[in-house]
Amino acid sequence: MSKDNSKISISVIKRLPRYYRFLGELKANGIERISSNSLAQMMNLTASQIRQDLNCFGGFGHQGYGYNVAVLHSKIGAILGVDSKLKTILIGAGHLGNAIARHLDFEKKGCVLEAIFDIDENLMGKNICSIPIYNVAYLQEYCEKNKPVVAVLCIPKEAAQSLADSLVSAGIRAFWNFSHYDLNTDYQENVVVENVHLGDSLLTLTYRANNEI
Amino acid sequence: MSKDNSKISISVIKRLPRYYRFLGELKANGIERISSNSLAQMMNLTASQIRQDLNCFGGFGHQGYGYNVAVLHSKIGAILGVDSKLKTILIGAGHLGNAIARHLDFEKKGCVLEAIFDIDENLMGKNICSIPIYNVAYLQEYCEKNKPVVAVLCIPKEAAQSLADSLVSAGIRAFWNFSHYDLNTDYQENVVVENVHLGDSLLTLTYRANNEI
């Protein structure tokens, strides 16, 4: 990373995974080089924005040539941290938790899902994609032993805040939160939260469908 | 709606569901009135932004008093269209589709989930939360008969674009897309797409966890 990335704006960051995805596709299709212009057309962006975004991290392109797909893909991957092995746990093995554990390739996204917790006694000893399910009573002890840093929350909103609080004190520094609740971790430095509000997303779609925009 | 809402920015729209959620909580807790200031504190926004956002749609507040929670909640609900009954189908009854069908209260979000489609013969005749699962071969005929307008896509990315194309010609005007693929419907006016990229969200979290922002 050749530039100071301490003040990269969150808008840019949120676009990086999409670049990474498109470049991965191009690479898989054997495309070797691409210009900001063709990429822009493909991604429905302006070439200017792509060049501006990429230049936040350094000059990955060559004048008169464009960008080498494989190089750019791996550079963006490195920026995002796809090879980091953040120890991850998931709490709540209901339908949603189950689907998330199966659906996402955590390892390719920089996270290693190592344990799942639930309150349902019937699930104890079982596993999802060979990741063991433990009783939530064992959570604190597990954290002390294994020091996970990322927690995926697939639990009812009523339980979310207090569980998050105790997870923070157990060392969790990042939450991927699917409960219908906005986690409040302002009191705590260095804790990041991605709230995924599927309900909000659906409501936005409803508005847009009704207003044709 | 007392103001022209044809040029409301998408940033404002995307905040509305969150307002709606917080106001719903306040209402459920028996709070009758709230000022932009207290709401801002609660939601981690500026009071100015809240007033500006709400005023896109008209003056819902009273000087010296604030906003009536129940009124504001229902006004925002009406703007979003929570009472619209958009006929909705879901395609792909795997773990994710299953979880989405169960997890989201479609009716409270302006959509009525009426049918689920899959290719797995073993699922035919079964149902999820009493919504029937049909063979995807029956999709076209179903659309002609029942005229659904919203489609939830929980299918592999390889199948997404061609299925979306045929759904558009069958009358679908809104997609809630969970496949790891950016649906392209530019060629078609009046079709809206909400891409939910869970993988992108996780990658963003990874970046933030690694960079502590």
Add this chain to the structure above:
DNA sequence: GCCCTATTGTTAAAATCTTGACAATAGGGC
């Protein structure tokens, strides 16, 4: 009924984000 306080709606300023423009230059054909 009057005055004081709280709080809005609105306007203007500041900040941020996106787009356009273009000089600099690497690469490839001849």
Add this chain to the structure above:
DNA sequence: GCCCTATTGTCAAGATTTTAACAATAGGGC
């Protein structure tokens, strides 16, 4: 090896979004 073309990196302009400021005014206490 030179010139022409393609395309970047970057700077400046334009657009949008967010925040601050404040006059206008409704409500409630006395």
